[in-house]
Amino acid sequence: MRSIDIPKTSQLSKTITMSFEPNKDNTEQQRTRFLSTNPTYPTIPKTESPTSFEKREWVKSTRATVNFASPQRVTATKQFLATSKNTTVDDTEKAFSPTTRPSTSFVPIVPRMWIATNKTPSKDDICKLPELYKDLNLFVTSPSEWLEKSVLDQLPFYGVPKELKVLVCTWNINQGVFSQDVVNTWTQYISEGADLVCAGVQELDMSVDALITGNKYSEKADKWESLLLTSLNKTGRDEYVDSGWYQLCGVVLFTFVKKSIKSLITKTGIGSCRTGAIGGTLANKGGVVIGFQIYDSTICFVNSHLAAHQGFLERRNKDWEEISKIRVEYLSGAETTRLNVLDHDIVVWLGDLNYRIDLDDQEVRKLVVEKDFNTLYRNDQLYTSRMKKKVFHNFVEARLNFLPTFKINQNGEYNDKRIPSWCDRILYKTERRHGVTVEKYNSFELYNSDHKPVSGVFKVCLQQINQVKKKTVIDFFNKAEEWYRNVVVPEVSAPVTYFEFKEPELMKSYSQTLSIRNIGKTRMYLEMKKSKEYEDAVQYSWVKIDMSTDHVDITEGKDEVLITATVNYNQNNSFLYQNKEACKFVFEIAVKFTKHVIPMIIKVFPKQTCVGLSLNELCLLNTPVIGMTSNVYDKSPFYVPKEVYRIVDKMKSLREDELEYLFQFEPNEKQFNDVLQAVDNDLPFRTGISASSYFAVLLLIVAGFKDSLLHDDFLSQIQVMSQNEVMVKRYLTYMMLESHKNLYVFLVKFISNLILKGVDKNRLLDVFSKVLIHTQKSDTDLITSCYNFLEKSLQIL
Known part of the structure; x- marks a missing residue:
């Protein structure tokens, strides 16, 4: 008996210590009860693949737990659809199999x-x-x-499909060595005529020495290899020989092959990875890999023991990630080649994966009694983690039609201290048109350990390649590649790339649309490239860009993409309206997978108005912003801007009944523009204008100061300054600029006047706290601090 490339020395054998000696009764007495009659459950139609079933169950699980129209429901469905698009080949119609019609010549898509x-x-x-x-x-x-x-x-031209039947078995044996009858029950699917056998055990040797050294050989593993080989050869119909085994502490992977086909294995590779305690230092958890090259295909088997316990889901996922990075070493003479586990044509992953069922213990036991495997499966951690693309990417598992395999007492009942779960699993993945068909996947009612064993029979489609023909195909496509490159050169028609908005009115949205036409010969994929500052900065909050599609075909009606730019200067960004730098925005439309870009420019030419000027500019302006006036003003600078003064003075003159509905109605658009035009031109206010229209213009002017009324450099201190009246008074007296303090005090007294006339205090403080600083609606903490600052200002002024 041998372990792959691991020499057995007498010195090594002497260092092995047995930490557990199985009870003779357990070894001799046969404790088997095979579940020969399948429990009742809704069956999968023969035409439905495991992947289709998983998709249906995933949708069911999200419907059962999430409102159909909720964002969680949509996200969950998208997560599954993203998973299912790249799922491994399971259907024989996609795999290169004996049912694939051979071809005597290769016919590429391009003439x-x-x-x-x-x-x-x-x-x-x-x-x-x-x-x-x-x-x-x-x-x-x-x-x-x-x-x-x-x-x-072109596989039908240069390849020949070859099928092999593989028996895969896994069992956490809890350090036991069982009787031949027990092992025979576990491997009974050998009667299906397997060509290759892979048997993985976990917790074979958990001695302190093994945990530290990660033993690559033990006498107990030898005993298990002998038991397995005897079991496989019990019928005498086919002779099986060992093709090597590999051990890491308690995780051991045994492989056997029919003697008649052993010569088909041209290369053998191994690998291992510890993921145990102390950051992976100990070998109590981990994985071992044995890989083969058979015909011209690579197949590898991974036996792993992942982190235990219900709450350690992320640790299990991390263990899988570490083991999946193993590079399998293939020795060929003096040359060593390495192939990543997931890069093999076929990967079969087995073991005690330790994933649990995320339901209450009593609920799980009830569903187990009812044999409601679908509900249990929808709450299985491995299933949900796979659907969320966290682990086992592109792997497939056959439907679980057997009872949970953990944790089992000697009498066959589930342990009271553990939630019954499917810890023991077999999954597979294929690449490059290889295929796997599941013929059997079951568990056996053996109670010699606290886990029940699992076995499966898989038909794998391998490939035998005619290298001369394949070279002909590759040479052709290497030549065709240059032709393809010349054909797919993108050609774009974009006659106008400049958006121009002249004198947009405040508080209104304006949109313009430009088109980009694909005049090339292939689909064009586009991507809008904006600087990171665009996504985050307030200075670009006035512009929004939309692209009708991110790909443009060549057929009429589908060969055009529309780029829409929308500008909107509102209360939150009105301070940018007169800023020449901020009124220009440059972005690019990139043709993906190439270096081609289409530059786009958005330019706004604002109309003349007091909104967007600085407080100092308005205080120094003794003429109207637009035109001339017959009014005579005192020498500037003014105590407060005349535009603000006029509106406040007008609102003070309004009666209580005129102010009663200040917050009840939206300002009338025409009245709003009339008020703004009146202050810009220094004209009398028209009669019949509502209080809400005056108030809206006042808020817009205050919000539109280039430098916010509460200085931008004050924002970092405002949370501290707004804590009490003393701090507020100190800031107003010693730290605030004179011009800003004058207007601030003027507005606070105006707010007091409105409150005395019955206007809601909280609403007033709320709206003013949003215009005293340059902020966005999302800056709730800052707005709250401004509210507190205003409230305390009312008490001291």
Whole structure:
């Protein structure tokens, strides 16, 4: 008996210490009760793959727990759909299998004569060949993926599909060595005629020495190999020989093969990874890998023991991630090649994965009695983690039609201190048109450990390659690649790339739309490139850009993308209205997968108004912002801007009944513009204008100061300054600029006047706290501090 590439020395054997000696009764007495009759459950239609079933169950689980229209529901569905798009090949129609019709010649999607003559096709030529158009689009997004797909599409020409049947078994044996009858029950699916057998055990040797050294060999592993080999050869129909085993502490992976086909294995590789306690130093958890090259395909088996306990889900996911990074070492003479676990053509992952069921213990036991496997499965941690793309990416698991395998007492009942769970699992993944079909996947009623064993029979589709023919195919596509590159050069028509908004009115939205047309021969993928400052900065809050689609086809009606720019100067960004730098925005439309970009410019030419000027500018202005006036003013600078003074003076003259509905109605648009025009031109106010219209213009002017009334450099101190009246008074007396203090005191007294006339105090403080600083609605903490500052100012002024 041998372990792969691990020499057995007598010295090493002497260091092995047995920490557990199985009870003779347990070893001799057969404790088996095979669940021969499947429990009743809704069956999967034969045409439905495991992936389709998982998709249906995932949607059911989100419907059961989340409102259908909620964001969580939408996100959950998107998460699954994102997962299912790249799922592993499970259906034989996608895999290269014996049912695939062979081909005596290879026929690429692009006409071979076009490549030979280097023909430049027209757009019409391509539109007549939809498959070629799809192929060109794939080349645009990923030339490497296109090349791999193109070569694999010709497998019927240069490859021959080969099928092997694989028996996969896993069992956490809790350091036991069981009787031959028990092992025979576990491996009974050998009667299905498996060509290759992989048996993984966990917790074989958990001695202190093994935990520290991560033993790569133990006498107990030898005993298990002997038991397994005897079991496989019990029928005498086929002779099985060991093809190596590999051990890391308690995790051992045994492989056996029919003697008649052993010569098909041309390479063998191994690898291991510790993920145990003390940051992976100990080997109580981890994984081992054995890989083979059979025909021209690679297949590897991973046996792992992941982190235990209900609440350690993220630790289990991390363990999987670490083990999946193992690089399997293949020795061929003096040369060593390494292949990542997940890069093999077929990966079969087995073991005590320790994923639990996230339901209350009593609920789980009730569902177990009812054999409601669907509900249990929808709450299984491994299933939900896979659907969220956290682990086992692109892996597939056959439907679980057996009872949870953990934690079992010697009498076959579930342990009272653990929630019954499917800890023991077998999953698989395929690449490059390889296929796997599940023929059996079951657990056995063996109670020699606290886990029940699991076994599965899988039919795998491998490939035998005619290398000469394959080289012919590769040479053709290498030549075709240059032709594809010339065809997919993007061609764009964008006659106008400049948005111009002249004198947009405040508090209104304006939109303009430009078009970009695809005049090339392939789909064009676009991406809007904006600086990070655009996403975060208040200075760009006045502009919004939308793109109608991120990809543009070549067919009429689908060959155009619309770029819409919308500008809106409102109370939150009115201080930018007169800022020449802020009224210009530059962005780019990038053609993805290329270096081509289309620069776009948005330019705003604001109308002349008092909104957006600084407080000092308005105080120094003794003429109207627009035109001339017959009014005579005292020498400037003014105590407060005349525009603010006029509106406040007008509102003070209003009766209580006119102020009663100040916050009840939205300001009338025409009245709002009339008031703003009156203060800009220094004209008398029209009669019949509502209080809300005057008030809206006042708030806009105050919010629109280039420098906020409460200085920007005060914002970092405002939370401290607004804590008590003493701090507020200190700031007003010693720290505030004179011009700002004058206006602030003027407004606070105006607020007091409105309160005396019955206007709601809280509403007044709320609206003014949002215009005293340059802020956004999301700055709730800052707005709250301004509110407190205003409230204390009312008490001291």
